[in-house]
Amino acid sequence: MSKSPMYNQSVGSVWTRPLDDSTQLVYILTDSSACHLSQPRDFCCISTQSKQGGLHVLAMQSVFEESLPRPSVDAIRGEMLPSCWILQPVTRGGQELTRVIYLLQVDIGTPSFPQRLLNTVARRQAGVIADLDVFLAS
Numbered sequence: 266m267s268k269s270p271m272y273n274q275s276v277g278s279v280w281t282r283p284l285d286d287s288t289q290l291v292y293i294l295t296d297s298s299a300c301h302l303s304q305p306r307d308f309c310c311i312s313t314q315s316k317q318g319g320l321h322v323l324a325m326q327s328v329f330e331e332s333l334p335r336p337s338v339d340a341i342r343g344e345m346l347p348s349c350w351i352l353q354p355v356t357r358g359g360q361e362l363t364r365v366i367y368l369l370q371v372d373i374g375t376p377s378f379p380q381r382l383l384n385t386v387a388r389r390q391a392g393v394i395a396d397l398d399v400f401l402a403s
Contacts, residue, residue: 266291266312266323272400273393277305281312282332288313291325292333294340297373306373307340309333319354346370365394 266289269276277296281289293308312325327345336342351366369390 266293266325268400269293272396274396275389275393280334284311287315290328290330290333295343302373305340306343307334307336308343308345308371310345321352322349324349341374343374344372346372365397367391367394 267279267281269279275295275297277294279294280292283289289312291308291310291312293310295306295308297303297305308327309330310325311328311330312323315322315324324347325345326347327343348369348371349366351364353364353366355362355364
């Protein structure tokens, strides 16, 4: 999670605090200007990772935790509903590839996206996978 600003333009900064080997508290402050919103959004989440064989899963959801930053006037507090990244190795035509499943469910609070921009924002989020590929290749 801490490296997500390096490949996801909508993430301004990330703060993490480990709880154990696979779970951490995460505070995310977004740069919402790329999504045509005037105020940043922030999210307080719990994140957990699992590795089974070649399958890697990262799951996140908003939580209320006293040690995470309180809502402020500088950002609108959003809610991350159950969301995840799933990375699964596959072999296709003798070539090893990685199948990526990316599920992001958020309530960004009010004001929301204007309806006419919803497709633009959805395409930008789908581009995060391509940006991650470029980041990992470099």
